[in-house]
Amino acid sequence: MVEPTSAPRTARARARAELTREIVDTARAHLSSDGAAGLSLRAVARDLGMVSSAVYRYFPSRDELLTALIIDAYNSLGEEAERAEQAVKRSDLHGRWLAIGNSTRTWALVRPHEWALIYGSPVPGYQAPQDTIVPATRVSALLIGILVDAHTSGLSPAPLPVPRVVHTSLTPVRQAIPVAVPDDLIIRGLMVWSQLIGTISLELNGQFHNVLADTDAYFETVIQRCSIDIGIA
Amino acid sequence: MVEPTSAPRTARARARAELTREIVDTARAHLSSDGAAGLSLRAVARDLGMVSSAVYRYFPSRDELLTALIIDAYNSLGEEAERAEQAVKRSDLHGRWLAIGNSTRTWALVRPHEWALIYGSPVPGYQAPQDTIVPATRVSALLIGILVDAHTSGLSPAPLPVPRVVHTSLTPVRQAIPVAVPDDLIIRGLMVWSQLIGTISLELNGQFHNVLADTDAYFETVIQRCSIDIGIA
């Protein structure tokens, strides 16, 4: 999809790379205002002063353009969370988790449509290609880092028993964790991650209407309690 | 939207009610197979052997038809959860919660597109009308019932402190709770509810790929641990 971009030599290649960028940029602008369903390839072409069929020279289909936007969104969120988390002292596990949670929510509130693109219901008939799975793990990788540090520091909470079937079910995610970590801590991490994504999605989807008056305060409490759950309060 | 349906007198009214039902039914069938974005008013009309403009006699716009489907979905899920919950002994709070969680997930797995319609990212430009808010609360009402019973039975866990801002933020949801319940318990209920919706959504959106091998087992553990959180384990 996206080439390593080894300094485009020819003028043609240079123009191509530039135009590809412009298409993605204006597509993202349209996405931000109208949402994924309203993203029209023709409208993007119109904004760029070219004809719709010309866009197909750069993206073979609308889904491919959407894929580029999905990867962009994952990377944008990942960078934001990484930046916030790295600004906190490494030993402050609690602060690192708060940084992840708050930066993720802030990112989502600013770009609700891009959030919906990556954590919302998938577009029907759209199958996420392999290119997306690496950028998709950047935020969870930060959380895993905290869990590992918590475990090696001996901060982990008293582990609850984990059934055998669940233990074997954790095989895939265990490959993403560098060191051996108790099943219970992985479960807690997954639940905290679900809590984070779920709470943000519910807020964005308006499910807290007539429920919460101040979602800022509620979210703050939620991530505080999440840090208790993973033993880094 | 939907009239009280006081036994349609005239043949025309009878035919209208019947056709309205047929339109919603085939629309739901299309929704189940193609998703909300693929729901075409013309295709529905074609299936019913009528012309597209005729459908507009019954639903003034595609969004109105979607609203009918949303209300239907909320009610369908609500009935399912209520049925499962009422099959459990009232004193078995743990079992009642498990019934809610499991029936909700089962419902969602069978009807992923209808789940996306109510708990997924909202369709851009679509504003949920008032008619949807009552059916939308049926599942949460069950959870509130359990929380109230747990509180009056003195089963509640040791409450964590709740900041003053969060207390005032809970004003709207407190109106949906018949008796006075500690802030802490409300927070726990909201978090458990978010955990439930979030976990199901993540599973449906394929976010557990390369993470969990057996989502059944994981979900079972999640709702078990949720019941610990609200003190009914």
Next chain:
DNA sequence: TCGTGTCAAGAGCACTGCTCTCGGTGTTGT
């Protein structure tokens, strides 16, 4: 300089939501 490959443009297909008009028909008040 000359072939090759790339490009933008345009026409066109099949589809969508939605509007409007036109007859036909059921319902209802007189």
Next chain:
DNA sequence: ACAACACCGAGAGCAGTGCTCTTGACACGA
């Protein structure tokens, strides 16, 4: 019983969509 009214289905039409194909122009490398 009859006329006035309200409703209904059909059809044409508008503006928009994703996508395909062809055409002619341009740039690139040999």
